[in-house]
Amino acid sequence: MAFLLRVELLDVPGSLGRVATAIGEAGGDIEAIEIVEKTSDGTAIDDIMLELVPGVMPDSIVSACNTIDSVQVLWISRYAAGTNLFLDLEVVEALTVDPASALDRLVDLMPVTFRVDWGARVRRTDHGCEIVRATEAAPERLDWPALNGASRLESNDDNLLLCAASLGSEALVLGRHGGPEFLDSELARLDHLAGLALDITDRAQVQDRPG
Template identity: 65%
Template sequence: MPFLLRVTLPDVPGSLGRLAGAIGEAGGDIEAIEIVEKRHDGTAVDDVLLEMAPGAMPDSIVSACNALDGVEVLWISRYAAGGNLFLDLEVVEELTAHPTEALNRVIDLLPVTFRVDWAVRVGADGTVSRRTEAAPTEFTWVELDRPSRLPDDEVSVLCGAPLGDDLIVLGRRGGPEFLESELARLGHLLGLARSINRA
């Protein structure tokens, strides 16, 4: 089964190679790497999709990565969404292929795109108009004017963003926290979905 690893590492030549070597020695096979955020302090946050060799444990991957100078594992979890990272461009291509369904289709695509467990679209009256399979059937309305982190529930870290008069909420079971870059991406994708739907 695939695992998704989120790490911070120095944003300098060779860092990714050292990380890949440590993961390989600990029994991980990297399938994809995505830069999630570049920070002003000279570090980057990367998501690494990997498969584990038979008998290898996630703890060994974490230990090997944390042993590298300047590397910190923020989160590791099974990645049930499958064996690839779904890039924002692929979302836009899917939405433009079906523009009249863009506002609904974007909800369906958000969990894979942001590596979250669920997404839900809630109206101001609290009515859930679209949800992915694991999403709650009820959600309390929150007034937002921009993508923002929401208070965590007992199971998931949450973020939300406005979509017209509705609210889009994403839930990620157990973490990691949503980064500013992820919130910005969410706002851009929802804005594109609205523009595509109007076209």
């Protein structure tokens, strides 16, 4: 089973190597690493996708990382999407394959791109909020997220973290159960990708108009 490990560490040469060594010695097999955010105080936040050797518990990985000075484990959990990462550039390339369906494709790629449990595209109606498209784990009903740009949303479930980005007259909503918290850098990425998807869709509609 794949696991997602999010760590905060000093943004200096050798820091990530020490973390990788500790994980390996504790029984973790690293499959992929992504730098999620670099902060102004000289630290970085990385997502590490890993598999555990049979019999090894996640607590062993956390303990190994915590023995390293200036390293803090922010989150570890099972990760059903596997150990592959889907980078933002790959998302853009996927959206341009069929511009007319870019908004739907954006929703489909959210779980593997942002390590969330589900994504949904919603539209405001006279009766509330309509789900236009959603991934498998999304709830059957969602409230309309009034927002400008990307932002975190309040949730009635203490175990569910939400964020959303504007898609013009629609919105893109993402949900994570348990954590980790949505970082400012993730919100900026989400806002950027939503804007690109909307632009790609608008251009496709203009090209399809007769004469």
